[in-house]
Amino acid sequence: EDQVTQSPEALRLQEGESSSLNCSYTVSGLRGLFWYRQDPGKGPEFLFTLYSAGEEKEKERLKATLTKKESFLHITAPKPEDSATYLCAVQADSSYKLIFGSGTRLLVRP
Amino acid sequence: EAQVTQNPRYLITVTGKKLTVTCSQNMNHEYMSWYRQDPGLGLRQIYYSMNVEVTDKGDVPEGYKVSRKEKRNFPLILESPSPNQTSLYFCASSFGENTGELFFGEGSRLTVL
Numbered sequence: 001e002d003q004v005t006q007s008p009e010a011l012r013l014q015e016g017e018s019s020s021l022n023c024s025y026t027v028s029g030l031r032g033l034f035w036y037r038q039d040p041g042k043g044p045e046f047l048f049t050l051y052s053a054g055e056e057k058e059k060e061r062l063k064a065t066l067t068k069k070e071s072f073l074h075i076t077a078p079k080p081e082d083s084a085t086y087l088c089a090v091q092a093d094s095s096y097k098l099i100f101g102s103g104t105r106l107l108v109r110p
Numbered sequence: 111e112a113q114v115t116q117n118p119r120y121l122i123t124v125t126g127k128k129l130t131v132t133c134s135q136n137m138n139h140e141y142m143s144w145y146r147q148d149p150g151l152g153l154r155q156i157y158y159s160m161n162v163e164v165t166d167k168g169d170v171p172e173g174y175k176v177s178r179k180e181k182r183n184f185p186l187i188l189e190s191p192s193p194n195q196t197s198l199y200f201c202a203s204s205f206g207e208n209t210g211e212l213f214f215g216e217g218s219r220l221t222v223l
Contacts, residue, residue, distance in 0.1 A: 004152075031208075031210075032210050034210040034211070041216070041217070042216055042217070043114070043200050043202075043214030043215050043216050043217050044153070044200070044212075044214045045214070046211050046212065046213070049210060049211060087152070087153070089153075089210060091210045096207045096208050097155065097168070097169075098153075098155070098210050098212070100152040100153040100154075101152055102150055102151065102152040103152065
């Protein structure tokens, strides 16, 4: 069964303290892996698409990487405005359906 | 401004009272979808539509109906709501089914008493 697991469930960082969020997946064949950011009371907002192992994408303080079994969202020198829930989703070769993980709640304290 | 608009944003209703959550997008997207988000369960797809008059079930379609009469609108209908449908609902759209780059609405929080 295709599934996505994100860890940790919650992460507290001090401003400037770099860290990584993990998204591990089990899927028969990967069409794409997607990262979203969700602020409280808002809908998810698309961040990145990764298609193949070794691929990396960057946006400001965020960098997403992909291996054959997992993806990491690296946050470098985070700021309080990076506080949000980060969602990972995969799309399998066999289906266009997106399978979402439960998310990681990130809190960055000043 | 490109957006997906849902209404109502908040609703408290009682068991059995039919309700409709509207969704409209202004990006000329072909693909639209409804999700529910529950703590610990992530986003689960209810129904989706690849184009006008084409709809299909997602993972949790029981108790819901949809229609796609126009490209921009994709309402979610709860014919006889029950307490287990208390949830946060999101409408999303994209250029096509094969992309995972979805545009989400701001959500509709539904409570069924």
